[in-house]
Amino acid sequence: xxxxxxxxxxxxxxxxxxxxxxxxxxxxxxxxxxxxxxxxxxxxxxxxxxxxxxxxxxxxxxxxxxxxxxxxxxxxxxxxxxxxxxxxxxxxxxxxxxxxxxxxxxxxxxxxxxxxxxxxxxxxxxxxxxxxxxxxxxxxxxxxxxxxxxxxxxxxxxxxxxxxxxxxxxxxxxxxxxxxxxxxxxxxxxxxxxxxxxxxxxxxxxxxxxxxxxxxxxxxxxxxxxxxxxxxxxxxxxxxxxxxxxxxxxxxxxxxxxxxxxxxxxxxxxxxxxxxxxxxxxxxxxxxxxxxxxxxxxxxxxxxxxxxxxxxxxxxxxxxxxxxxxxxxxx
Amino acid sequence: xxxxxxxxxxxxxxxxxxxxxxxxxxxxxxxxxxxxxxxxxxxxxxxxxxxxxxxxxxxxxxxxxxxxxxxxxxxxxxxxxxxxxxxxxxxxxxxxxxxxxxxxxxxxxxxxxxxxxxxxxxxxxxxxxxxxxxxxxxxxxxxxxxxxxxxxxxxxxxxxxxxxxxxxxxxxxxxxxxxxxxxxxxxxxxxxxxxxxxxxxxxxxxxxxxxxxxxxxxxxxxxxxxxxxxxxxxxxxxxxxxxxxxxxx
Numbered sequence: 001x002x003x004x005x006x007x008x009x010x011x012x013x014x015x016x017x018x019x020x021x022x023x024x025x026x027x028x029x030x031x032x033x034x035x036x037x038x039x040x041x042x043x044x045x046x047x048x049x050x051x052x053x054x055x056x057x058x059x060x061x062x063x064x065x066x067x068x069x070x071x072x073x074x075x076x077x078x079x080x081x082x083x084x085x086x087x088x089x090x091x092x093x094x095x096x097x098x099x100x101x102x103x104x105x106x107x108x109x110x111x112x113x114x115x116x117x118x119x120x121x122x123x124x125x126x127x128x129x130x131x132x133x134x135x136x137x138x139x140x141x142x143x144x145x146x147x148x149x150x151x152x153x154x155x156x157x158x159x160x161x162x163x164x165x166x167x168x169x170x171x172x173x174x175x176x177x178x179x180x181x182x183x184x185x186x187x188x189x190x191x192x193x194x195x196x197x198x199x200x201x202x203x204x205x206x207x208x209x210x211x212x213x214x215x216x217x218x219x220x221x222x223x224x225x226x227x228x229x230x231x232x233x234x235x236x237x238x239x240x241x242x243x244x245x246x247x248x249x250x251x252x253x254x255x256x257x258x259x260x261x262x263x264x265x266x267x268x269x270x271x272x273x274x275x276x277x278x279x280x281x282x283x284x285x286x287x288x289x290x291x292x293x294x295x296x297x298x299x300x301x302x303x304x305x306x307x308x309x310x311x312x313x314x315x316x317x318x319x320x321x322x323x324x325x326x327x328x329x330x331x
Numbered sequence: 332x333x334x335x336x337x338x339x340x341x342x343x344x345x346x347x348x349x350x351x352x353x354x355x356x357x358x359x360x361x362x363x364x365x366x367x368x369x370x371x372x373x374x375x376x377x378x379x380x381x382x383x384x385x386x387x388x389x390x391x392x393x394x395x396x397x398x399x400x401x402x403x404x405x406x407x408x409x410x411x412x413x414x415x416x417x418x419x420x421x422x423x424x425x426x427x428x429x430x431x432x433x434x435x436x437x438x439x440x441x442x443x444x445x446x447x448x449x450x451x452x453x454x455x456x457x458x459x460x461x462x463x464x465x466x467x468x469x470x471x472x473x474x475x476x477x478x479x480x481x482x483x484x485x486x487x488x489x490x491x492x493x494x495x496x497x498x499x500x501x502x503x504x505x506x507x508x509x510x511x512x513x514x515x516x517x518x519x520x521x522x523x524x525x526x527x528x529x530x531x532x533x534x535x536x537x538x539x540x541x542x543x544x545x546x547x548x549x550x551x552x553x554x555x556x557x558x559x560x561x562x563x564x565x566x567x568x569x570x571x572x573x574x575x576x577x578x579x580x
Contacts, residue, residue, distance in 0.1 A: 190579060
C-alpha cells in the first residue's frame with residue numbers, strides 16, 4: 001500500500017549535482033531510459049537518481065510495514081474464521097511487500113537496518129494515511145478496499161519506471177494487491193448491504209476515511225514542486241492529479257452503487273472535461289500530519305521502535321561473525 | 332464427555348488459541364521474515380482448528396464460528412501453554428518449538444486413529460506441521476548456538492516454558508477409553524516420543540533441558556481451568572462478532 005502522499009518529490013531549488021556527472025555516461029544513461037531499457041543494480045547511474053530512488057523505494061517499504069499495523073490490530077478481532085484467516089493473509093502480504101521493497105532499495109547501497117533506523121527516528125517518511133486511526137472493523141475494510149485500490153493505481157504506474165528491481169517487485173506486489181482489492185470489496189459489500197448496525201458502521205468509517213483518501217495521491221500538481229528530471233528518468237511516472245482522477249473514476253461509482261454516500265457535496269464528474277470536481281482537501285492539515293503531528297504518528301512509530309528494540313538481540317545473534325554480504329534483489 | 336468430543340475439543344482449542352497468539356506477532360517480529368513465518372503458522376493453525384471444529388459439527392456440536400467465537404474460558408479445553416501472551420521472541424519461539432514437536436507427533440499418531448474422519452484430517456495436517464517443527468528447529472539451533480546473550484535468553488525461556496509444555500499432556504477422564512478404542516495412542520506415549528524428539532534437537536545446541544523429574548507440570552487447561560490471560564483473549568476475538576450475532580460478516 002502506498003501513495004504519493006509522502007515527500008519524494010524533488011524541491012525545485014535543490015541542487016541536482018548533475019554538473020559533477022560524466023556527461024558521456026549521463027547521456028548514455030538517459031538514452032537507455034528513453035529507449036525503455038531498465039537500469040540494473042550494477043549499472044552506472046547519476047548520484048541523484050540513486051538518491052531519489054532509494055528514498056522513494058524506502059518510503060514505499062516503510063508504508064507497507066507501518067500500513068500493516070492499523071489493519072493488523074483487527075486480525076485478533078476479525079469476526080469469524082473466514083475473515084480472520086483472510087485478514088491475516090492480507091496483512092502478511094503487506095509485510096512480504098516490505099521485504100521485497102527493502103531488498104530492492106538495498107541494491108542501491110543502503111542497508112535495511114539503516115532504513116529502519118531512519119524510520120523510527122522520523123528521518124524517513126511513509127504514506128500519510130496510516131497516521132489516521134482505525135477505530136472499527138469497518139475502518140479496516142475501507143483500507144483493504146480503497147487504500148489498496150489507490151495503491152494499485154499508483155503502483156501500476158510506477159511498475160513502468162526505469163529501475164529493474166523496483167519494477168519487478170511492483171509487478172509481484174500488484175498481483176497480490178488485486179486480491180486485497182477483491183477481499184476488501186467483499187467485506188465492504190457485506191457490511192454495506194448487511195444489518196442496520198453494519199451499514200451504520202460502514203458509512204461512518206467511509207466518512208472518516210474519505211478526507212484521507214482524497215490526499216492519498218499527494219498534493220495537487222499545481223502545488224507540486226518541479227519534477228521534470230524525475231519524470232524524464234522515469235522515477236516518477238504519473239502526476240498526483242492524474243492518479244487521483246483515475247481512482248475517482250474507477251471507485252466513486254462502485255461506492256455509490258452499494259448504497260454508500262460520500263461526505264463531499266461538491267464531488268461530481270465534469271463530463272465535458274472528464275475530470276472529477278471536489279472540495280479541495282485540507283493541505284495544511286496534510287502537511288501538519290505528515291510532519292509528525294497526526295493522530296497516530298507517535299503510536300505507529302512507538303510500535304515499530306519497540307519491535308526494533310525488542311528484536312535487536314535476535315539480529316545481533318544472526319549477524320554474529322558475519323561480514324557484509326552482496327545483496328541480491330528478491331525480484 | 333464422549334471420548335471423541337473430548338479429544339477433538341482439546342485438539343481444536345489448542346490450535347485456535349495458539350493460532351490467535353501467533354497472529355499477534357504481526358508487525359512485531361525481530362526481522363520481517365519472522366513476522367511472515369509466524370503469520371503463516373497462525374493461518375495454518377486457524378485452518379487446522381476449523382477442520383477439527385468441522386468434525387465436531389458433524390458429531391452434532393454447533394457451527395465452527397459459534398463454537399470458536401461465543402464460548403467463555405471455562406468452556407475451553409486448551410492447555411495453558413497456548414494461552415500465555417506472546418511475550419518476547421525467546422518465549423514465543425520456545426513455546427512454538429515445544430508445542431509443535433508435540434503436535435507433529437500427535438498428528439502423525441492420529442493418522443492411524445480408529446476414527447477415520449480424524450485420521451484423514453491428521454494425514455493432511457501432519458504434512459504442514461512438519462514445516463512448523465522444521466522452522467522451530469532451525470531457529471532453536473541458530474539462536475541456541477549464537478551469542479552468549481541469545482543462549483542465555485533461550486535457556487531462561489526454556490526453563491520458564493517447560494512446566495507449561497508438560498501441561499500439553501494433561502489427561503482427562505476419557506483417557507483410558509480414548510486409548511482402548513484406538514482413537515489415539517494416549518498422552519503418556521506422546522510425551523515419551525516428544526521428549527525424545529526435543530532432546531535430539533536441543534543436543535545440537537548449547538541449551539540444557541531442565542530436569543523433568545523436578546518440574547511441576549502446569550495442569551488445569553484440559554479441565555477448563557485457565558490463566559487470567561484466556562478470557563481477555565476470547566473477549567477480544569469475539570468483539571466484532573458479538574456486536575451483531577445475526578449479521579453475516
